Amino acid sequence: TQLLEQSPQFLSIQEGENLTVYCNSSSVFSSLQWYRQEPGEGPVLLVTVVTGGEVKKLKRLTFQFGDARKDSSLHITAAQTGDTGLYLCAGARGTDKLIFGTGTRLQVFP
């Protein structure tokens, strides 16, 4: 069974702090996506990374795809309360279904 493990499971920090969320697997993926889900809503796509070693930036969020395309990280600089939510990574293998990670629940306090 393909599994995407995310760590940490829960993260509670204050505004202004930096954080990193990890997404790890023993499987190789052709692409990897990150989603954010806020309470009462569905996941919203943040970014897709497709090349090993690729780094993408979205304002204060930096996404990296591992060289071997088995893992990814999400780094948030100077977290804000609006960053609060459930962060999900999801791996795709060609045209196969998406495999979703276990999720990281982030709470940012003012």
Next chain:
Amino acid sequence: ETGVTQTPRHLVMGMTNKKSLKCEQHLGHNAMYWYKQSAKKPLELMFVYSLEERVENNSVPSRFSPECPNSSHLFLHLHTLQPEDSALYLCASSQEAQRRYNEQFFGPGTRLTVL
């Protein structure tokens, strides 16, 4: 309406009831999905429809019955559910031609409680 919409947003039903969840996508996509999201479990894919044909049924019990009358609409018919079926049911859509990346757009979900 824009994006992916789902109705109802909340549903409480007894184990003997029959109800349906509705999903509509306004993105011009041609693939639609049903997922189940339970506490402490990763998102579970239930069904995939591509070009209105079911291409995946992920070992889902027969008490869940999907229907895709056209590329914009997806239903999930529910009957004789169990309390453990209580969860957030999410609908998503994507563009078949871009399945290499399989980027999916989700609706807000239906929070289902089975008593």
